[in-house]
Amino acid sequence: MSDRATDPATEVFVAHRNLLFTVAYEMLGSAADAEDVLQETWLRWVEVDLEEVRDERAYLVRITTRQALNRLRGMKRRRESYVGPWLPEPLLTAPDAAQEVELTESVSMALMLILETLSPTERAVFVLHEVFAFGYDEIAVAVGRNTATVRQIAHRARKHVDARRPRGTVSPRRTRETLASFQRAVETGDPRALLEVLAPDVVLVADGGGVKHAALRPVTGAEKVVRMFVGGLGRVGGGLTVHPTVVNGGPALLVRLDGEIDGVMAIHCRDAHITGLYYVRNPEKLTRLGSETPLTVR
Structure with a gap:
């Protein structure tokens, strides 16, 4: 942080840092890019006359949103050339990290993948309104649109997300049981056990x-997924272990090969079956699995 920063500016920024990181991560799906946005936010914050700021939280979120929007527009172009499916950078979170139901769902792999299908402005409006409960007037200032337009964008984005949002809710206990069954099936490589825990779709x-190595397209259907798992496990040339963990506020398995992290697999459940598997193996996205990342809506 710059030496020009006054103590009050530093204290305010640090007090809201977790919130600002969460906003940027929700918009970008990348912790590395979110950290860059925070640095850009800080550089602009230290130039602000605090006596002119009535709501420090809203002002900082406004700066963060604008910087994240600029970066997101560039990232959209880069992702067009990405090899295979793109998944958000997974974050290790505490079991109770997401105190708000909205935050728990919004940082899940399943929903963040849906947010990728929104335009940058739609994503910003959806995140600020649905997750962080900002009013339309505040959002309008942050995204550079008028309030009436923001209302329309919010309605369109919510309708888009709701049409694609995974259905069904499962209790945390049932989810843990399902994850444990899946873990045993993976460890034994038992095709029948895998079929029992996976939903047909x-x-x-x-x-x-x-x-x-990863599938270049999403794989749909229990039998196809089982064949891929069994075939992949048969080609593993070392000691494979899986351990339960919590990623992006939800259940996941941390996969290690000969003791080194090989990937992380998040799940989404409906009833007692897994309907979504999100497997991140890109090494560049596995750097934040050594310690928990605090996320907050406050």
Whole structure:
């Protein structure tokens, strides 16, 4: 941080840092890019006359949103050339990290993948209104649109997300039981056990980024997913272990090969079956799995 920063400016920024990171990550799906946005936000914040700021939280979120929007527009172009499916950078979170139901769902792999299908402005408006409960007037200032337009964007984005949002809710206990059954099936490589825990319409999305082997398209259907798992496990040339963890506020398996992290697999459940598997193997996206990342809506 710059030496020009006054102590009050530093204290305010640090007090809201977790919130600002969460906003940027929700918009970008990348922790590395979110950190860059925070640095850009800080550089602009230290130039602000604090006596002119009535709502420090809203002002900082406004700066963060604008910087994230600029970066997101550039990232959209880069992702067009990404090898295979793109998944958000997974974050290790505490079991109770997301105190708000909206935050828990909004950072899930399933929903963040849907947010990727929104335009940058739609994503910003949806995130600020639906997750962080900002009013339309505040959002309008942040995204550079008038309030009436923001209302229309919010309605369109919500309708888009709701049409694609995974259905069904499962209790945390049932989800843990399902994850444990899936873990045992993976460890034993038992095709029948895998079929029992996967929903018939399960979808597997794997992100290797062109660096690690991964399916270049989503794989749909329990039998196809099982064949891929069994075939992949049969080709593993070392000691494979899986451990339960919490990623982006939801259940996941941390996959290690000969003791080194090989990937992380998040799941989405409906009833007692897995409907979504999100497997991140791109090494560039696995750097934040050593420690928990605090996320907040406050």
